[in-house]
């Protein structure tokens with residue numbers, strides 16, 4: 001068994017609101033990843049996916065703060081390290097991220113080449129700075145891989161690019177330094193179908209070329225994850241509720257939420273054509289108080305009185321993890 | 329052909345709009361004192377006629393009307409012509425060779441009608457023209473010229489040389505026509521009287537006269553400091569206003585923005601002390617703060633002068649003493665504006681920066697491991713763009729807004745000049761000052777517009793996309 005390059009132990013994160021209230025956006029997330037693995041994380045909007053990403057990078061930007069738990073990259077913990085240490089030793093080199101919403105991720109007053117050059121310059125070893133020309137050369141080489149109009153894209157401001165070009169530029173910038181691991185936060189949402197395909201193809205091209213090998217792919221589209229991910233984790237109200245191989249989670253979901261989620265999806269498989277998607281009734285609980293009992297109990301069709309009293313912990317069911325005492 | 333240069337096109341377009349605005353400002357400036365049945369001269373005369381005899385008042389009104397370009401002038405012009413010597417390269421009056429023909433005078437004695445004794449006796453001789461002292465041919469010599477020129481064998485008149493300096497005609501001065509009066513019979517106390525009224529020109533003519541005057545820098549004569557031209561008053565006061573306002577504004581803007589950005593980024597104790605202080609200062613009106621400064625540093629402590637731009641015993645000159653005096657007089661007005669301006673900018677910049685800090689691209693920059701300095705520069709640059717608009721506004725308001733500061737410190741700037749003019753119904757000066765203010769507002773806004781276009785690629789790219 002190969003070495004675990006990324007481990008997350010009982011990670012919890014909270015936002016501190018202006019009135020001193022804590023919003024527990026991520027609670028008790030644990031998982032680990034091997035070199036070359038692709039983990040998919042799915043969950044509905046607001047379940048804490050993007051928040052989890054900040055935690056995984058080891059860089060919580062206020063008002064987000066870590067509550068407890070640990071994140072380790074190749075055995076090295078990211079918690080309780082100084083910001084500048086994380087910045088110069090981890091970010092963009094060991095772990096990089098592709099943020100949600102590429103348009104907003106690009107500084108509107110800088111050209112793509114300048115944004116990219118800033119990233120390279122930020123991680124240059126002291127004493128051997130490259131000239132602007134060398135950096136530009138390097139950018140051209142990298143962007144040529146993406147099958148884009150390199151010169152035009154690099155010399156454009158973000159507003160001058162199409163959504164697809166912006167997304168691909170962001171991916172290009174995020175992977176410039178050949179990071180060991182990439183966390184992609186909904187890289188395809190808000191794109192049209194054909195652009196989505198291009199972007200997915202680009203990400204997998206990069207994987208194939210070995211620019212990076214390990215990836216966490218976040219989306220709210222389960223069918224997509226089924227095609228791209230080795231393992232899938234389902235998130236609900238800040239918790240992982242089910243985690244297993246793609247096959248297990250999509251084809252044979254055990255947690256009632258996963259099952260409901262599969263029901264809510266439009267399936268492309270012909271056998272399920274006739275099935276109408278069913279929306280899940282109700283809304284997830286608000287996270288600014290401590291929640292007793294199962295978080296999904298309010299919306300669960302199979303909930304029993306106990307569910308609202310007993311806080312569920314994640315446990316092995318067969319060879320997958322499920323956070324439901326009644327799952328078999 | 330300008331299509332290839334969208335930036336130039338943009339500047340030209342902007343410039344055109346500002347020019348139109350300028351014209352609009354002129355129109356307003358022109359129309360305001362003429363609203364209803366008013367005209368600027370009548371308003372001035374209301375005060376100027378005091379203590380003048382009827383004839384003097386009439387003359388004063390006529391001269392005012394003429395200087396405002398408001399009355400019909402008689403078209404006759406009286407020009408005085410003078411003569412002066414032309415000079416050659418050596419600076420000597422040079423002489424023209426005038427050739428005066430030699431004249432043959434024939435005298436003939438004719439027989440009288442009786443035909444008794446008179447015999448014809450022809451005398452033929454060469455008549456020498458008589459010259460006067462300056463060497464010019466005297467008239468009488470030519471006047472009794474029954475004579476004819478003597479011709480030589482070729483039939484060309486025989487000439488005599490006369491050396492005479494060349495004279496150049498020069499128009500010394502053209503007197504403008506006087507104001508035209510119309511006379512109308514009216515009944516006064518039941519008696520028919522002839523009333524003389526100056527004929528006013530049409531408003532279109534008045535308007536063009538006004539514009540022509542403006543573009544010649546002729547803003548009329550001040551009435552309160554008659555006969556000083558308004559442009560002189562502006563030339564004397566505007567530099568003081570600019571000297572006190574411009575550096576204060578720029579410094580306040582730059583320092584305020586820096587402090588605001590730092591407060592937003594660092595937070596912590598600096599922000600906790602700085603922000604409430606800035607809010608407090610921001611809430612104090614200029615004049616209250618100015619008066620507090622005067623009370624503290626000038627009246628109680630007596631450290632700094634609070635009146636005028638330089639000491640009463642000083643005469644403007646390029647001396648060290650004078651500069652020192654100006655410097656000392658500069659401190660209080662400067663500090664009456666600077667902290668308030670600074671805190672206004674800083675609070676604005678602070679909230680802009682906090683907003684910038686929360687944007688996705690700042691988070692992305694952080695997540696990509698950019699250094700702190702780089703991120704602060706990102707924040708500063710992006711948050712500064714909206715602040716530029718604020719700069720345009722305060723630069724524009726600078727000239728007019730200086731009034732209160734100048735009043736408190738009796739600073740001899742444009743605001744004071746305008747205030748004095750308003751108190752004395754000095755319309756020409758008021759108009760001149762407001763025009764100056766509009767020009768400053770427009771120039772400031774135009775420059776900042778261009779600056780924004782150069783700094784903000786969202787605008788710049790917009791120009792490029794739109795220009796294609």
Ligand SMILES: Nc1ncnc2c1ncn2[C@@H]1O[C@H](COP(=O)(O)OP(=O)(O)OP(=O)(O)O)[C@@H](O)[C@H]1O
Nearest residue numbers: 015017023025044045046047048049050051052063
């Ligand atoms: N600055 C904040 N202060 C307080 N609560 C926040 C803040 N930002 C996010 N949250 C809360 O944290 C929770 C998780 O938000 P997050 O953005 O991680 O969701 P997400 O799963 O990424 O959603 P989406 O699919 O829409 O991107 C949400 O309930 C949100 O309301």
Ligand SMILES: [Mg+2]
Nearest residue numbers: 049050051100
């Ligand atoms: Mg998200």
